[in-house]
Amino acid sequence: MPKILRIVLWVAVSLLGALALATIALHRGEQINALWLVVAAVCTYTVGYRFYSGFIAAKILVLDPLRATPAERLENGRDFIPTNKWVVFGHHFAAIAGPGPLVGPVLAAQFGYLPGTLWIIAGGVLGGCVQDFVILLFSIRRDGKSLTEMAKSEIGPLAGLIAYAAVISIIVILLGATALIVVNALKSSPWGTFTIAMTMPIAVLMGFYLRRIRPGKVLESSLLGFVLVIAAIFGGQWVSQQPSWAAIFTLTAPTLAILIIGYGFAASALPIWLLLAPRDYLSTFVKLGTISLLAAGIVAFRPSLHMPPLTRFIDGTGPVFAGTMFPFAFITIACGAISGFHSLISSGTTPKLIRRETEARFVGYGGMLAESMVGIMAMISACVLQPGIYFAINSPAGVVGQAPETAAATISAWGFPVTAAQMATFAHAVGEQTLFNRTGGAPAFAVGMAQIFSSTLGGQAVMALWYHFAIMFEALFILTIIDAGTRVGRFMLQDALSHIWKPLGRTSWYPSILFTSALIVAAWGSFLWQGVKDPLGGINSLWPLFGICNQLLAIVALCVSTTIIVKMARVKMATVNTGRVKTPRVSAGLPEPNHASASPARMQSLGYVFVTLIPLCWLVSVTFTASWHKVLDPNPRIGFLAHANQLVKAAANPRLIFNDRLDAAVTALLVVMVTMILIESALVCGRIIAGSTPAVIRESPYVATRLTLEEQA
Amino acid sequence: MTIPSEAFAPARSGARNRRRVFAAAEVISFIARVLSVFAATLREIFDESAYQRFLKRSGIPSSSVAYAMFQRENNQAQARRPRCC
Known part of the structure; x- marks a missing residue:
């Protein structure tokens, strides 16, 4: 394409994106079409990918297509496999896209659509994508090392230990918070409970098909499973209409919590692979299908947003979760904007599959852009609902009242009119007994999705089916995360405990398996139980806690990235200044990339550290402020300790008081640990910049690729 | 002209x-x-490709026994694979 045409094209894309952003930011008083959000996101992502990620790839990371990746050098047909970039992209996206980008934006919609949308777009392009891309590349250059290993080797042993503790904490809190979402989605819902219960025999059937009938044909069996799950959704409707059957599947929140805790333990401790592996495949199949369907639905039906751009709850009095827009909007939306958990994937399976360095940009940066788009779609799903209905679903009984009339009156008094009769009609339309107090985000997302599709595909008649399809989809893949996460946590715990007593580290020794499984399940189960018993809905305390953990892990990842970039810049400056330090490229006899030669340009390479330093500073300010509020804020709806004091005065159950104090202690401990990493990282960087410590980059040795261009293509 | x-x-x-x-x-x-x-x-x-690679590496034809062997080999690695929120 001629250069002038390219310039015109990119100017047009930028202007369109700016127009869309201005429209969603400045429009007041009238509803806007959801397509404006999509256009703003797509244009910003396109420009971000083309220019910002290109700048990072060329100037900072200096991606080298001639350098062999670990997938090529260590190819073993199991973990290290040079793989087509599109295939790796799909694999990476399937691993990073969980319920987070769906639930977070739905909860943050209580502030209106604007704060969350802007954060998803800006946070994604400038923060999350950069983190995923940079960590992926650094892991590739270190033979696929994990984040904790990189923290240990590049910053120090303490950093490695803290990163390890942060990962275990985040897994535990994540499991507790997501399990609570399932409980809130399925409580008093015979239809939903029956459908999810049916996924277990369906998975066993898929396992039988995979083992006995068509060994290894996972796609076929997933398709079969999908058809059966759809049948189970119809079956759920029948069950909900039969009083005797409905009574069996109408479960309370504590009962569901006990069942999920038992399921998590069984999944971790018992050899029930016939159930787990097929369900994992089924869940991925449904997840990818539903996300694609939702994207197509939003573009095809172009719904209007009923939620205003900003609501009165930016002042911190929100019913969904308490806290002001800053910092809580940025904690609530983690996946979709920036998520520390992604750094585990970017330094896990993905770096072992990348065929050449230049593909890290597409997979790391591009994969996160795709997830960010999922966050935008979730925001749209929440904001197409009438605000009154949105708040009726997401507000806990402790805030709006137990009786439908009281809740409707409270919400209407906030300026979001809704009536008990309207909610009853709506609940009937989606096949539920009630939609009041269904906190957690999943039911609101399901209602929004059902509304988008039912407006054209099948009309109101099939709204209940769409709703239960969405609930099934969310619950299915949250349960998959619970069983996989419990096992990952159990292995990590076994690794850690093996330093105390060797046999505890043996993954095939049953007493150790039972003991560590029980520890992990008890840890996340206690958070779940606390959420179930919380009169404020549980999600009010658990989701911000999860967000804080997730962002603290992102701080760890950005600390590691910043330290490595500082070291790279110093090595580059030393190379150009003295010619003594040779890059691996030079020692391998390959031409040196055209680095800057003039003095200001040399200094510029150190200035490039801003790409990770700016998101790091932002996350530190957000996360530390949020942590301060969650621990010390005098408002009992926000501060854990203030809430505990309130309970003490009311002579409440000591268990509830203990829970609040535990949450405060966990938050404070994590903040202290991450502060230690920050200080250690800053000291390492300071010493390197001052020249008192040599910059040692612990990359694997340079090896030129043997893959021909044709093989790479 | x-x-x-x-x-x-x-x-x-x-x-x-x-x-x-x-x-x-x-x-x-x-x-x-x-x-x-x-x-x-x-x-x-x-994981269909992983199964094909397993068959190639092991030099055995696809069967229920081979798939069970593949699953046993993969279980450990899969259980350690992180999955995001």
């Missing part, structure tokens, strides 16, 4: 047809490539 345009008509039409056929073949080949990459992505996500 001017040459009447009709004189070139059959030749032009033939060239145009060839170009069309060529363009259609290119489009079909592009779609086939896209579909094959899509199928490969799904096979990789769903």
